[in-house]
Amino acid sequence: MANNNDSFGKTLGVVVGLCLVCSLVVSSAAVALKPLQEKNKAQDTQKYVLEAAGLTDKINGDVAAVYNQYIEAKALDLDSGKFDDSIDVTSYDPRKAARDAATSIVPADDIASIKRRANQVLVYLVKDESGQIDRIILPVHGYGLWSTMYAFLALDTDLNTVKSMVYYDFSDQGETPGLGGEVQNPKWKALWPGKKLFDDQGNLKLRVTKMATNPDYDIDALSGATLTSNGVQNTLAYWLGSEGYGPFLENARKGGVL
Incomplete structure (x- = not known):
């Protein structure tokens, strides 16, 4: 024993x-x-920022070099709609900030199902060869069919004309290929450039809809992916509203941002 x-x-x-x-x-x-x-991870984000900026043709193996030449990241305080230069953009993580009650809020009307919204986000100024701002990239996210979908919405300097809409990350289990994952389909992404966000009165008019009849504002909904299409619409409605980029866009219209 x-x-x-x-x-x-x-x-x-x-x-x-x-x-x-x-x-x-x-x-x-x-x-x-x-x-x-x-x-x-940082290089992957930079790659998608460059895609939204229309600069992928300039990448020749060194993503960081092209990013540093043409892109300037800025911290934006969403409540005031003004840039916050006190934040170190190289280390700031908006997703982490959104999980902290001290640096985020619970949306009053969480139409995009984001649960919490960081007080500050990172936006990206795209500059041309002469150093002039060519477009502005606004990160947005919202729930799709199965998960939260993250995207970069690139706008012309009028902050009303869409240059591109690039979905780059699906948290959790991700969207189903052929359904929600179709937001990454090049044919669907090609529908966005040139669309307008707002009418002359400042009302959000861009729609993701099965009844796309207005060439200025309408985006064809994803075939067979109604919930994901609704998620994209809800994402835009939230982030372009008063708790999202609304104050920033209003300041820009008055000439007080860029």
Whole structure:
């Protein structure tokens, strides 16, 4: 019996030891790889910003170099609609800020189902070869069919004419390919450039609809993906409203932003 107990104890000791060693290896690898993971994540975001900026043709292997040449990230306080230069844009994470009650709000009318909205977001100023602002990229997100969908809405300097709409991330399980995932279909993305957001009275007129009859404002809904199409519409309604970029757009119309 003693021999059996000794054998069991030794086996248990070996198992525990192996578990500790494996945990140490995994933890060390995670720590060592974190900087690389963060770099890849940042580069991936930069790549989609450049796509929204219409600058993918300038990428020749060095995404960061093209991004740094043409893109300026700015922290925007959504309540005031003004830039906040006190925030370090290289380290600020709006998604993290949205999870903190001290740096976010619960939307009064959460039509886009975002749950919380960060007080400050990052917007991107796109500059041409001479350094003049060519377009402004506004990050937006909202719930689609199965998940929260993140996109970059690029506008002309009039802040009313759409230059592009680029969906780049689906949190959680993601949208179903062929349904919600169709927001990444090049044919659908090609429908956005040139559309207008607001009418002359400042009312949101752009629609994602099955009855696209107005060439200035209407985007054809995604075939077979009604809930995702509704999600895109709700996303625009929230982020272009008073709790989103509304104050920023109003300041811009008065000439007080750019």
